[in-house]
Structures are given as C-alpha cells and as structure tokens.
Amino acid sequence: MDAGTARVAERVDAGEFEADASPPATAGDGTRPQALGPAVLTGTIRSAPEDFVVEEMLGFEPTGQGEHLFLTLEKRGANTVWVAQQLARWAGVPEHAVGYAGLKDRHALTRQAFTVHLPGREAPALESLAIEGVAVLAASRHARKLPRGALRGNRFRLRVREVRGVPDAIAQRLAQIAARGVPNRFGEQRFGRDGGNLGAARELFAGKRFAREKRSILISSARSELFNRILDERIRQAAWDRALPGEVFMLDGSHSVFVPQADDEALDARLAAFDIHPTGALWGAGEPRSSEAVRAIEDAVAAADPQLASGLAGAGLKQERRALRLPVRALAWSIDGDVLSLAFELPAGSYATAVLDALGAMRDGSRSGT
Numbered sequence: 001m002d003a004g005t006a007r008v009a010e011r012v013d014a015g016e017f018e019a020d021a022s023p024p025a026t027a028g029d030g031t032r033p034q035a036l037g038p039a040v041l042t043g044t045i046r047s048a049p050e051d052f053v054v055e056e057m058l059g060f061e062p063t064g065q066g067e068h069l070f071l072t073l074e075k076r077g078a079n080t081v082w083v084a085q086q087l088a089r090w091a092g093v094p095e096h097a098v099g100y101a102g103l104k105d106r107h108a109l110t111r112q113a114f115t116v117h118l119p120g121r122e123a124p125a126l127e128s129l130a131i132e133g134v135a136v137l138a139a140s141r142h143a144r145k146l147p148r149g150a151l152r153g154n155r156f157r158l159r160v161r162e163v164r165g166v167p168d169a170i171a172q173r174l175a176q177i178a179a180r181g182v183p184n185r186f187g188e189q190r191f192g193r194d195g196g197n198l199g200a201a202r203e204l205f206a207g208k209r210f211a212r213e214k215r216s217i218l219i220s221s222a223r224s225e226l227f228n229r230i231l232d233e234r235i236r237q238a239a240w241d242r243a244l245p246g247e248v249f250m251l252d253g254s255h256s257v258f259v260p261q262a263d264d265e266a267l268d269a270r271l272a273a274f275d276i277h278p279t280g281a282l283w284g285a286g287e288p289r290s291s292e293a294v295r296a297i298e299d300a301v302a303a304a305d306p307q308l309a310s311g312l313a314g315a316g317l318k319q320e321r322r323a324l325r326l327p328v329r330a331l332a333w334s335i336d337g338d339v340l341s342l343a344f345e346l347p348a349g350s351y352a353t354a355v356l357d358a359l360g361a362m363r364d365g366s367r368s369g370t
Helices: 003-013 080-091 167-180 193-205 212-236 267-272 292-304 306-313 352-357
Strands: 041-045 052-057 068-076 098-100 109-117 134-142 153-164 249-251 276-282 320-323 329-336 339-347 360-364
Touching: 068 080, 080 098, 080 109, 153 352, 167 329, 193 212, 193 306, 212 276, 212 292, 212 306, 249 320, 267 276, 276 292, 292 306, 339 352, 352 360
Parallel strands: 041 360, 052 109
Antiparallel strands: 041 153, 052 153, 068 109, 068 134, 098 109, 153 339, 249 276, 276 320, 329 339
C-alpha cells in the first residue's frame, strides 16, 4: 500500500474529513450493545434540510488580511466538494486553491468556512457568486489556507419528527447523555451502503486493485470497524466511560494521549470531570500502547478478524488511539407534540448520530423509499 494512501486514511480517522449528517445505522450484524439502556423512542430525522442544521466552530477568527479570501457560507442541499469546485470556477483558480476544514453532508443546512487563494488580486464581486443552495454570510481576508481538520467542533440543531416514546423517559435519557456522554462510534457512512465498504476492504487486502481515493476510504472503513468492535466490548464490560487496568487516556479536546503513573490518584476525578477519556486502538502496524485488561480486549478483537487487522498493519498505518467517550456539551431539548428539538455541541471528528443512536432507532427522511 502506498504511503500517500496511508496518510489520507490516517487523516480520515483523525477527523479531518467529516460527514456529520450520516444516517444512524450499524455495520456488521446489526446487534450492538446499548451503553445507556434500551431505546426510548423512534422517529424520523432529516425530513427537510432545515431539520439537520450544522454550524462549524472553528475556534479562531479570520486575520482580516492576507492572500486568502475567507468566506462563511450557508449551504442547503449542496455537498462540500461540489461547493469548493464552484468557488474555484467563480474565482478562476484551481480546485486545490480552495480550502475547507471538513466535509458536510448535502442533506442538511450547514454553515461552514472556505478559503480561496487569491495572491496579489482582489476577489470577484460577491454579487457574482451564484451557487444554487448557497448564501454568503460573511467575507474577510485570511493569512493562510484553511486546512482539513482545523476546527474545534460542530454545533447541531436537529428536529426529530414522528416521535413515538414516553416524554419522561426521553427526558431521562437526554439527562443521562448530558451527564455521561455517549459512545464515540464511527458513523455508518464509514462503511458505505449496507456496509459494502467492509467487503471491498477485504478484497483490497486480498490483492484487488482500487483507485487511490477508494483505497483510502476502504482502509478507513476497516479501521473504523475494528475500533467500533473494541468499543462494543468495552460497553459490554460497562467500561466505555471508565478506566480499566492498562488504560491509555486522551486529553479532552486534543489527540494527545498518555499512559498514567500507577499511583496517580487524580485520574478518577479527571475522568469524572471529562478532562480525560479512555481510548481504544485505531489499528495499524506495531503494538498498541495499552496493556493488561485493555490490551487483552484489543488483541482479542484483532485476533478475531486477522484479515482486517493484518491488512491494516500492512497498509502503512501506525497504531493510534481514539477516545471511547464522546462528551455532548451545551445539550438542550424540547418536545412539542411528536417533534423533539435538540441542540448540542460535539468535538471535531465525531458524529451527531452517536447522540441519536443513544435515544433510539431513526428513520432517515432524506432517503426515498425508506
């Protein structure tokens, strides 16, 4: 496997490429443990793009000067790559001159930033920027191109329609989510329609040739599947949000990990305060940093599917870690008849559907015939 493919796959797993509006479903056999208990509702998401609103939280402001035009756009029914292509055409620059922090699904109303490299010249008149489904919210100048992954997180405002469930039970579950977070599963779009990427990943590891971009997607699917299986086992052991012997912790809001000292008495308090999170392996070459009980779980998951584990090790990816727990911050909700309105914030690289999964089964209204 070439090094470029491995680097792209690692960037995908690090959360640099996102699709926050993925439909809630599962890869594999459809049976997975529920960390917070049985479902408390059923409902329909994304009946219209306005029911799934995603706003980037970059964590910085444009510099106000520089070679890059910094645009904040609102887009409806338009995917990120297509919008970037239209911006390049409008500005008369190559596509690689356009930057954005993450991919957003087109079946949503999203607000996100783009940069356009325009060295030594002014931008065309904004009035001439006519992209279907896209509106300019703000424009400024910035010193550098917006790179993938350069955001603090995303703010969501969702409406779940046709809700069936007991309001008190729904409110109790939402209070649980606010207090404990949810399992940090990779979303269904990692695995393709009906989980088809996993079968293709096995063909890749068996020697079938794919285009470079497709290889990166398949490698990421395999890696995500093994992580989700590790997470599922931690849920079965009631240890997705608590430490086990041999734990590797991740600092909240970063990808920095550490193995604690054996006598660190502050760990429990830091874990309860969401300052640190337990982690699971993102499989690759080499040995996981975990040990004892955590290592036993991760080794067992890898041993149960040697084709995926060995394929990932041979693909040039190194062992990495991902938090098992996803904090759900600024959570607010209301129920009006059969409509549940939700608002919350998630860190970059995570999925709103992890929150929805903790509530119950959702029908995706953007999919015809479902």
